[in-house]
Amino acid sequence: MHLRTILAACLFFIAGSAQAATLLRDPDIEHALNRLARPILQAAGLPASLPVLVVEDGRLNAFVIDRNAIFLNSGMVLRTSSAAELQFVIAHEAAHIANGHITRRRLNAEHSANMAKLGVAIGIAAGAGSGNPEAGAGLALGLANSAQRALYGHTRAEESSADQTAIRWMSIAGLDTGGAISLMDVFRGQEHLSSSRMDPYARSHPLSRDRLRRLEALNQSYGKAAVSDADRYWYERAKGKLSAFLREPRWTEARAGDSPTRDIEWMRLAVVKHRRSDWQGAVALIDRALAERPGDAFYTELKGQILLEARQFAAAEAAYRRAADLAPKDALILASLGHAMVVQGGDARLRAALPVLERARALDYRNGKVMRDLGSAYAQLGQPGMAALSVAERHALAGRAKDARIQAERAAGLLPQGSPAWQRAQDVLNATKDEG
Template structure:
């Protein structure tokens, strides 16, 4: 019971981290997340933080990045698309990881145990809202929370930022990454200090930039010139992540005009496939992704994109086949398994979908789409109690606590008393009562 309650508490805490003030939400994409994992890996090793720390993308065009716990780094899509090199993105990741390794989160929170209380959860939500660029929303959320702890959590002192800068630069050097990337990042925000607070990017408000920080970075770079070399693999994954994001977030015409500027021909074809798909041209979209797959036939992530194109074009049978092939190549990738289950549901096979979606949920309980589809699969196979339970967990993940309580109550009434699923429903009810 204690383990289950801790799991639900973690679920609720995650929900509070990722409910952005603008309701933008997370961008969950297997390709983008894999690329970020590849870029982050050498930096995290050099920084001495847990290797399973995840880098996730918030759908927000502003320039921002932040950490809210010691397991996740959040990057706004706008910042990823603005940066000009893999090394610049790795510096941002290194800087945020430094706040974790240097113990800044613990000091800002005051007491780590506060995060397990309702007030602590409210504090973290307010912090995430403020970091996402909505201080007025953060103010409203903070009402009733520990305001002193909130102020401490949001406080970015010059000492902390200088410390994080120095640690990030050393991490880059240990990882063999050119520390000049720090200058590129700082330069993006040059001039922001002259703007009014309402016109500044959220990163400026949560990561104050000073001339002293720029001079310190320049001094470090001057003293360590020529000790690194460019990593073609990092450049490839940066271009792929940036290309995938921009293809889905910018107009198709914009993408088609710029696709050929991609670092690799397969990335150009992937971008073209997405642009044609968003223009409802299935024939051209499939032709482009098939050409990319001809160049990288064992790339499960390109297969996953082809499955998505087919599924969203209502080609359900072919989508199942393609997703199944991708899942065979990457059997532990939750987002690919989720896509396969979604396609199986659309093709009218809820039984097969149920098994696949449970595998996906076991690997990543944080994706509301997986939980939504899993609830549908349970409902279509006549398991209404389980459908209510998974729906309750999805609403808890999204911060919809009243809806979570309603569906958890329904699940509790239908599930065998004392069973594992019944205890999960009880834990949702317990967590939502404390968060009222």
């Protein structure tokens, strides 16, 4: 995605009250969710690289903003009870993309005087670099409640269309369509509640008895498939890791033994140890999980996170480097490796970190931590133009247009005119031209 496209989204704001949410960026969880989504995306003819991202919000909801990602609230992941249920949610949101519902709502918004000020800022939350282990890059959804319902609220016709498309794709992919019915049972009765008491999903995805009957008929017509062991494993792994970070450690301890495999149990308990600042105990448990699954890039990455946050920087870098060798195209792992190198400092290590971080930036534009570390590395290496550019892009992704423009002007004055980096500074300036 071109930076100017990203910035165009970032600078399209809402007037009035807004809410901010944080993306929980974790390579293991995202890998698991994208494995669950892969057969659906293949059946849909959508890109296999379409990410499924988790928003830190305990309420039941899932949504799409554009064609570039599917968002699931953490509450949706934690309150589903099977891989099939979560796959139906993913398939349903993918259907809203494929069926053109997002495009139509954007066009309608453009022609509505009441919607003229509606905007979306996708980027990095102000506290993204706070060191919170559960939180990575942020997602600023500058959405007033009424505007959110207007833009993302689906009509019953759209819901019926997305349901039918989702069930068909799941059937083509050989997935259990029964997950749609059991999921809807979670929302049964929501239509009788006041709007303020409804789950967001029920508000934006209208339920009705007719809709439930159609889903049941679709499920019957397409038949029921068995859930694969692989899908069950990755669903339980993602849910187990997410709950271990978000729920009370005592809750996880009491239920870790219910995990379907020993490695997931040990991973969950390792997170408990990590959250209690027992890094040696956490590492010992992750090593037990790795003994069960040798060469697992994501358990290795978690080991790196535990070591990094225990300030065992050299050991953390070694773990992240091993994880990057195992998953060389994972942007979050590369970002963590680059960060472990930057925090140790030294010209040689900083110079080696730059290509790692630039690769992470190229693979995933959403991660503001990468731009923070690039800015730090370039500044320490005496490259103020590149440092200013990195800061400008981070401000732009966060929706801080004036700050982005100030830094972009500085970068443009320091970088060789016409160079790729200079052009990136021009993209920021073009996107922020109305910000004075």
